[in-house]
Amino acid sequence: MTAASRTLVLASTSPYRRELLAKLQVAFEVAAPEVDETPLPDETPDAAALRLSALKAKAVAERFPDALIIGSDQVATLNGQHIGKPGNHDNAVAQLRLMRGQQIVFHTALSLYNTATGNLQSAIVPTTVQIRPLTDLQIEHYLRKDQPYNCAGSARSEALGIAIMEKMEGTDPNALIGLPLIALTHMLMQENWDVLL
Template sequence: MRPLILASSSAYRHALLSRLGLPFQAEAPDVDERRESGETPSTLVTRLAETKARALAKRYPNHLIIGSDQVAVLGDQVLGKPGGFEKALEQLTAASGRVVTFLTGLALLDSHSGQCQVDVVPFTVHMRQLPENVLARYLRAEQPYDCAGSFKAEGLGVSLFERTEGADATSLVGLPLIRLVGMLGAAGIAVP
């Protein structure tokens, strides 16, 4: 099997990829993640997923490199990682009772051939209408300040949801495993 590299320092993506039972290494690529002028959220995550994978190609010249990036979209606003309580409360208050769409860009690069499979996997979350004191209580309990949209779907954040829609729930956490298994299969790696 060709060696796998996860181009990420995310503990969430690492845990998800571990579920497939494949050996891999993880390394954070040095990539500027700022949104370019006029760039749509879908284009942004596609570009960043591929850029992250390609950033490690010289160091790993005969590997399959997985890149992924995610944004949360509320209306026409992109919600990034809040970084702290105040910004997270602002994001959750704005999202309360509304629909947040998560777009996860996924890239699988064959660094030997340069061939790259790229896709965007959407997942929609319908948020419950909740008062600010409940949202603040959630934030103090879970502190999801490193998560786009200001919640951890794999934890207590699910209590903020009314319902979800999407083909792959793992995309909500940041690495769409169903789509990745298909990409790996196309690259000659069978799972299981």
């Protein structure tokens, strides 16, 4: 099946995910999933991310009866504890002070839902990031320049945030930004949808 023969939908309002999907040079639509992203009691980070990625994909399914819908979610953790989006400068300062010199795990989940067949594929793509032992002044300067207040862990690796990172380990650099493209192209091929054809 060629890229033009079925609608591809990104169930996300994230500009970062939109930019990542555009790298594949395929036509796609964007739909906003209205879902409650609150973790369930005793839910592990992996399980939360997987559940929410599938929930997002299915949330817009009624609008697209013959489509492949992409849902994605990311949960960042420090020592097993959830780290959300800071939302403002003061919260970001507090997050980075807590994270400096530490390892953060970004659990990025991806789901691909075929609305015509009901087939759902899901995967989790973890990325471990070692944060530099930052000074208060470095944290302040970084945040004033990059303003990553809508990013989990107060850092954007695709921008200046790369400078606060000592190293990262994972199978797909795109997963850290929010959409694992290697896993996505594999899932699309399982649906006979090849981005190269």
